[in-house]
Amino acid sequence: MKKTLVKWSCLAIGVLASCQQRDLSEGISSDSLALNLQASVAGEIISRTTTQQDGHTTFVQGDKIGFFMPEGDDAISWTLGESVWQPDTPLFWPDQKNDYDFCAFYPYAEGAQRANVPMPDLSEQDGTLENIGKWDFLVANKTCNYQTNSGKVSFTDESAFKHTCSLVLVTLVKNEKDAETTLKTAGFEGKGIASKYIYNFTEGKMQPVAESPEVNKLLLDMEPEGVAITEEGYEIAVLLNPTSEDGTLKFSISYERDGFAYEAYTEAMKGHLVGGKCYKYKVKIEKESLIIEGSDISDWQTDGETEDITVNDVPKVG
Numbered sequence: 001m002k003k004t005l006v007k008w009s010c011l012a013i014g015v016l017a018s019c020q021q022r023d024l025s026e027g028i029s030s031d032s033l034a035l036n037l038q039a040s041v042a043g044e045i046i047s048r049t050t051t052q053q054d055g056h057t058t059f060v061q062g063d064k065i066g067f068f069m070p071e072g073d074d075a076i077s078w079t080l081g082e083s084v085w086q087p088d089t090p091l092f093w094p095d096q097k098n099d100y101d102f103c104a105f106y107p108y109a110e111g112a113q114r115a116n117v118p119m120p121d122l123s124e125q126d127g128t129l130e131n132i133g134k135w136d137f138l139v140a141n142k143t144c145n146y147q148t149n150s151g152k153v154s155f156t157d158e159s160a161f162k163h164t165c166s167l168v169l170v171t172l173v174k175n176e177k178d179a180e181t182t183l184k185t186a187g188f189e190g191k192g193i194a195s196k197y198i199y200n201f202t203e204g205k206m207q208p209v210a211e212s213p214e215v216n217k218l219l220l221d222m223e224p225e226g227v228a229i230t231e232e233g234y235e236i237a238v239l240l241n242p243t244s245e246d247g248t249l250k251f252s253i254s255y256e257r258d259g260f261a262y263e264a265y266t267e268a269m270k271g272h273l274v275g276g277k278c279y280k281y282k283v284k285i286e287k288e289s290l291i292i293e294g295s296d297i298s299d300w301q302t303d304g305e306t307e308d309i310t311v312n313d314v315p316k317v318g
Helices: 002-032 129-134
Strands: 036-039 064-068 076-080 085-087 100-106 138-144 152-155 166-174 181-189 197-200 205-208 217-221 227-229 234-240 250-257 260-266 278-285 289-298 309-312
Touching: 036 085, 129 234, 138 152, 166 181, 166 227, 181 234, 217 234, 227 234, 250 278
Parallel strands: 036 152, 166 278
Antiparallel strands: 064 076, 064 100, 076 085, 100 138, 166 234, 181 217, 181 227, 181 250, 197 205, 250 260, 278 289, 289 309
């Protein structure tokens, strides 16, 4: 009887110890497999998309990105605090050894699905660089395991967030001898340049919103007063959807000078827009012509310059 009691006592202690060890192991595993995140925009060391004069973009405190766990269809929100990104709910790695595919996007959209992430409506832009971040859309992909960076998914360097749209910067300047010139409207025209899109991470590409009309023109209205175009220049900044290799892009303005209304346009801008590229133009308005004094294309790194383009301006009728 005594031996039996001792035997069962030892067995009970063994079971208890085993349970405690398992609980401890699970606790350690949970803590050690916590998933953290690091993010930056391509070309930047740090991580909103605040867009500077040279086109560089950075995240700012309070920005939210959407994040997809491996095999997960629902986006999880991460918010940038003072120095780190914090998820709405704690996340953990499935294990420590295997590689997993992660993807993310900016800005976060409530209810976003892996195959259906809403993108900002480009037709609502105001043409200012300081507000361009409201319509910017970024995506990132990363394949890694827990040991790659101590449990941190790093959307940096080659895996940094990348712009999906094309940034077009136009600086309008007037001839120093000309009278005061007031810009009334500016417009861009090309196939689907402002159409509504979603991003599909399953396919890895932008897709038109089903049953949404194609938007081929973006008109920026400076009415009723308009804005003065000085010798230093007035800058217009817009985001446009990428276009096909045979695409065309028409840029037009309406303006007033010496009490007369004029319209001018050019179709000599780069028609094939590539996502993630920045297209810069300096346009001088002269009495008889609209001159594009040069342009460059960069990675939002200059790929080259085009020749000057001269386009006659036409007095506005009516």
